[in-house]
Amino acid sequence: MHTPVNQPSSSVSTANSDSNIQTKVSSGKGPPVEFVDPPEQVEVRVGKQARLHCEFRSSSVPVACCWIYNKTKVVVGGPRMSVRSSETQSDVEISQACPEDTGSYTVMVRNAKGSAQHTVSLGVIDQPDPPASQPVISQLSTESVVLSWTGPSFDGGTAVLGYKVEVRQEGQDKNESWTEVTSRCKNTTYHIRSGLAPLGRYCFRVRAYNSAGVSEPSQESECVEMVTKKEEKKGESESYITVTIDTKHKAKDHYNVHEKLGVGKFGQVFRMSHKDTGQEAAGKFYRARTAKDRTAARKEIELMNSLHHPKLVQCLAAYETSSEMVMVMEYIAGGELFERIVDDNFEHTEPTSARYMQQILEGMQYVHTQNIVHLDIKPENIVCVNTTGTRIKIIDFGLAAELEEGQPLLVMHGTPEFVAPEVISYEPVGLESDMWSIGVICFILLSGESPFQGNTAAETLALVTAAQFEFDQESFEDISDEAKDFISSLLKKDRRCRLSCAEALAHPWMASFAVMNRRPTKSLNKGKMKRFLARRKWKVTLTNSLKNAPSPAMDRCTIFLSRLPCNDLSILCWSQEAEEAFQSLDKQLQSEPRFQQALKDATLPKGATLRLTCLVNGSDRTVLFFIK
Known part of the structure; x- marks a missing residue:
């Protein structure tokens, strides 16, 4: 006799005088596979063992599992990697983890009733690279100096927590040791206020540190001799230069090129100094391989000739040869405004915030009177003139555009947290688009929180x-x-x-900040601002992802995909190799039935009730049980 059973796990009960068979069938309620407290992120030091462990509950057996790395590569194990799976858990273990192992690992679990997936982000962290530039010296006086530098090119896979500043006094002993000035500098600028002797000669260097360790030192600064009296402060220059592109010389004919300050979609920025005057500058070296690139560079240079205002960065010179295009800008060493605000020695109040907003509005008012829209106002593009004052400048007009009457301007670039709704909707933009971004800046300045920051870029855009x-x-x-x-x-x-x-400059808040300055005001909490800045280091802007889209139609397609729910988008992004791995899970589920718990011999007294239990794993098909 036989009994058909449609579940892989069965219990058979019978008595010694009765061959009747009773079958228990699971209810089948709930999801086919459910993960139990799975990890979202795992962080491990370089060279250590990484373990990605996911437990799950399956409504039926057998269960098949596989892991996918960065949605493209099937994790099959190797000399440093092992994959182990059972019917309740699956693990990936990586020995001697290296930075190349960083990424997202997705476990796919499938049974006969369905499937589920979960992604774990693995971060392999190391000490950061040294700061990318040597310290630059400014505001020299009898006993103090201001140092500015560029952060490391690679942060080690985790946020840089701060910098250690070291000094060495030059003397007769060339082997003089380095002395630590501070180990708690949170920004890329530091004001050494004491401890330096008049007429002393000093060199400086900087180390970056994160949760994994301390970097090697940066290159040494140029040796500087302290002065015997304070230099007269130079007022803010009111003379401006209308730049004509020099096609007969290279930038290096007139300027010495020093350390790299940054890298962008356009190319690279280097600190420069004029060979004759010693004036410091920032050189924007365009990646101008195509005619389109060169046209865009010329357009930015031409646009900068229209923007002569104390609150805007100024263009000093421009060069174009067959091999390169360079725009020379004034060098602003004060660092980003938001970085200045979180400095422990800096007061942050509502009136000071109003003063910064007033300066931003004054600069942008001039830009708008020229019928130019910036289109990339964000914290990184608002910088301080120096490390001690409160004057700011607006920089980076690489995405700016001049509005033309009767010709609607449609763009698809910007940063999700700061971009205006009309940009996302691919509708005409205007001067008002900058005002939205200014509103976001003010919100963050006062609260340390981003008003539209979601858990994903898609949620932020929504x-x-x-x-x-x-x-x-x-x-x-x-x-x-x-x-x-x-x-x-x-x-x-x-x-x-x-x-x-x-209208914003005439708003009652702008008019009242002068009154607020005359009465005691409460300092604002900097904790949330510090967390906001830490998050900003990990953001990928729409500028980088959409700037080179081939057409408006492609722009709209890309933005549409980015707004899909994460699960839908992840399904669209699986590689062919990953899809084949998922298909192989179905084949694994079609395995022959096997005993999970087989029948065992039993001896009982006469008249007692006998219970025989047998657990069988198999696919979700009819299983025949024969009792002899």
Whole structure:
């Protein structure tokens, strides 16, 4: 006799005088596979063992598993890697982890009823690279000096926590040791206020550190001799240069090129110094291989000739040869505004924030009077003139464009947290698009939080499109109602309803900050701002991902895909190799039945009840049990 059973796990019960068979069938309720407290992120030091462990509950057996690395490569094991799976868990172990192992690992678990997947992010961390540039010296006086440098090219896979500044005094003993000035510098600038002797000669170097360790030192700074009296402060220059592109010389004919300051989609930026005057500058070396690239570079240089204002970075010279295009800009050594604000020695209040916003509005008002829209206003593009004052400048007009009457301007670039809704919707942009970004800057400046930051880029874009934000009670507890109204007047979905620069400068909050400066004000908490800056280091801007899209249609397609829910997008992105691995899971499930718990001999007294239990694993097909 036989009994058909449609579940892989069965229990058979019978008595010694009765051959009747009873079958238990699972209810089948709940998901086919459910993960149990799976990890989201695993971090491990270079050279150590990494273990990615996922436990799960399956509604049926057998269970088949596989791991996919970065959605393209099937993890099959190797000399350093092993994969182990059972019916309740799956593991990937990597011995002597290296940076190349960093990425996302997705485990796919499948049974006869369905499947589930979970992604674990693995970070392999190491000490950071040394700071990319030697310290640059400015604001020299009798006993103090300001140092500025560029952060490391590679942070070791985890955020840089700070810098150690070291000094060495030059004397007769050339083997003089280095002395640590500070180990708690959080920014890429540091003001040494004491400990230096008049007429002393000093060199400086910097080390970066993260949670994994301390980097090797940077290159040494140039040796500097302290002065015997303070130099006269130079006022802010009101003379401007209209630049004509020099096609007969190279930039290196007139300038010495020093360390790299940054890298972007356009090319690279280096610190430079004029060979005759010694004036420091920043050289923007364009990647101008194509005619399109050169046209874009010329357009930016031409546009900079229209932007002569104390709150805007200035163009000093430009060069074009068959091999390169270079725009020479003024060198601003004060660092990013938001980095300055989180400095422990810097006061951060609502009135000081209003003063910064006033300067931003003054600069952008001039830009807008030239009928130019910036289109990339974000914290990184607002910098301090020096390391001690409160003057700022707006930089990087690489995405700026001049508006032309009767010709709508449609763009698809910007940073998700700061871009206006009309950019995401691929609708015409205008001067009002910059005002939205200014509103976001003000929101963060006062609270340390980003009003539209979601868990994913897709969620951020959705929040921006809906113009949904709120003033968190805790974050805005000490912020005036006038400031909140100022922000709300800029973050309007309909760009026609946003304040202009002139209207924003006339807003009651702007008018009241001078009054607030005359009464005691509470310092704002910098903790959230510090966390915001840490997150910013990991953001990938739409500028980099969409800037080179071949057409508006492709731009819209790309933005559409980025707005899909994460699960849908991940399905679209699996490689052919990964798809084949998933298909192989089905084949594994079609294995022959096997005993998980076989029948055992039993001896019982006469008249007792006998219970025989047998657990069988197999595919979700009919299993025949024969009792003899």
